[in-house]
Amino acid sequence: MDTLIYNATIITMDEEETVIDRGYIRFNEASIVTIAEGEPTQEEKEGTVQRNANGKWLMPGLVNTHGHPGMTLLRGISDDQPLQEWLEQSIWPAEQQFNERTLHVARDVSMIEMIASGTTAFVDMYHLGLPAFANRIKEVGLRATLMRSVIGLCSKEEQDEKLAESLSFATAFHGEANGRITTMLAPHAPYTCPPDYIDRIVEAARDADLPVHMHLAETRKEIHDFMDQHGMHPLELLEERELLAGTKWLFAHCVHMYEQHFELIQQRGSMISHNPMSNMKLGSGIAPVASMLKHGIPVSIGTDSVASNNHLDLFEEMRFALLLQRGVNEQADLVKTYEGLKMATINGSKATYVNQVGALRPGNEADFIMLSPHQAHFLPEQRVLSHLVFSAKGTDVTDVFVQGKPLYRDKEFVTMDKEKIMAEARSISK
């Protein structure tokens, strides 16, 4: 049976940038059937479960295009360290302690956070326990892009083993959970994967028609070291080895990159996940997002893990992304309000190569969220787009649907037991 939600302000994020002041959406588990202004007719109501949105704001679910949910219980482990120290002294030793249960709980906590703040789809780049996570996501109902990421600082045999594991996970789970799970291959970074290994991974991805996700140009030191060793920027090396064209890339960070790189990215059709808060917190720098946008790259947004963020609220991340560009370039109209919403929705679906979400239109899948306008920080109420970008918090989200199924209804979880999960997380962290 279809569901009909009426009396909503609908921000469609479609090509025409349609915002419906008062309207309705009819959908089912396969797709969105109708979106229209005004009251539904008697005919449109027939055969539906109806729900009055009471003026809530309804928009596509947010897409988090770079993260590591397995690290969620490392939140706050070390807040004043730069990337390399932070990895070597804090993160990697802590990860040695992880087991199946800690990973499960960490990921459940991250899904609680994501659902409660309006994220319907996320990218997880990690090296541990992927099949278990995929199966858990099936139960929870979120949309996710998963991959077994690899570090290549090891023997050729180990490299091959890791790649085989990645590929077997990716091919087994791509399209699972009714298409909600997609997969990628993921060399961790150019400074942790020798070029030949990246070659082999990209070749495997092309053969299997899988996208490739990689950290790129996160810190200045990494670029200096790479140039010392290879005589060029890692993106230029990828181009020289003909790894860009014909590969569905999603690069995370892209902080230390310049005009000519964004030209190349645009020409080759690669995607970017911008991670402003993590880049700031670790002292990595400020990614030149205004340049990326100028080159027509559909920049998306990722939080990175909460060990370097330290939260998963994409509304705050979107706001931060916009404000940062205006501040650093001293230009208030450089990245416009609406661009923020695109980064967090439609551009996220482009970045993950999942086309049927990110905008609300008939035929697309029904991944959407609702926010309560009844907040002092949303007054005056009529300036909806402004408030979504410059005032909204994850906590304003009241409802989350993925593929037409509710995961969060009037702030209650439908598929997860929040109290139980938080109690488990507490018992582990003691």
Place this chain on the structure above:
Amino acid sequence: MDTLIYNATIITMDEEETVIDRGYIRFNEASIVTIAEGEPTQEEKEGTVQRNANGKWLMPGLVNTHGHPGMTLLRGISDDQPLQEWLEQSIWPAEQQFNERTLHVARDVSMIEMIASGTTAFVDMYHLGLPAFANRIKEVGLRATLMRSVIGLCSKEEQDEKLAESLSFATAFHGEANGRITTMLAPHAPYTCPPDYIDRIVEAARDADLPVHMHLAETRKEIHDFMDQHGMHPLELLEERELLAGTKWLFAHCVHMYEQHFELIQQRGSMISHNPMSNMKLGSGIAPVASMLKHGIPVSIGTDSVASNNHLDLFEEMRFALLLQRGVNEQADLVKTYEGLKMATINGSKATYVNQVGALRPGNEADFIMLSPHQAHFLPEQRVLSHLVFSAKGTDVTDVFVQGKPLYRDKEFVTMDKEKIMAEARSISK
């Protein structure tokens, strides 16, 4: 009768940076009586109303050191304009429409927002309806620093009239509401007040022992124009005219200032309100806060008005302030986690020249807030300082006390009628 809140994690923000894992606070409307670890003894419980905090986090109330609550209903009026255009085309024409009722409602909305996000004290720089606002604040119970700000681009007679009005408001209301209201004088900015007028205002402030609040060096254009006209930076002009030493200054913004200016600020004991989100949003730039801190200036935080922010959540503002410095300087340990909490609390009380708040210790007044630790984004729970800075949201605040009186209790307003105020705001903005 005293109140005793026990079973709380107490972040005192005292000189020793004391954090009490499980403890209690005894206080009344005059001051804090005891703060200690563990369980209160039978004797300490005697003659008190007792309340179990159930593990909540208890910390000093946040201090917002620069804002314009009267502008609250201009939120979202124009989000993609630089400061000068924004003022001339959007803000000033809109302000022409203000009347007593719109101002009253705008300010009530801002107080609802501030209380609900943990702000206990704020600075309001505005030119309209100050006495009415002061009387309203008395009823609501917040702490505030108020002033009738002046623009001097007018005849000498008008200048004198405005100054007289400012001074008469300031002297009449300083110390009102049991000391919760303090006042300042406020020349709007060096580009809107000729130097002679600033001279006269500062002289009046010295005579009346009042601090002076002013926008300073907000945009690059403003500094260029000022230097064309006066041959020096506005701060240098203030020094040349001997207006810095012996005056209790609070400067807002301070974006386009350099090492030598911070040396001067430090020597003269002036205070700074850093307004990161507003500076970013209007494309004004990034204030060199790391330099300010290196010079030992106790930088405080202000939101500016919601027309350029667009919210009043000081937790987000504090986080933004820290991350920004790390990002722009590419150094993760440049502004440490704890510094963020200082900026939003104790430094705020220094910036407003109100000494009995900002830190929790016996003898200080009981201005404090509580946050619920029961949030997925606060796991693992034991890393309290990290979470307060890098994960907390205004919406995590559950309780607000000023001078020992509750303004917000388990998320319910005690002294304000939120529904009524929001309904009025809605009817006005239609």
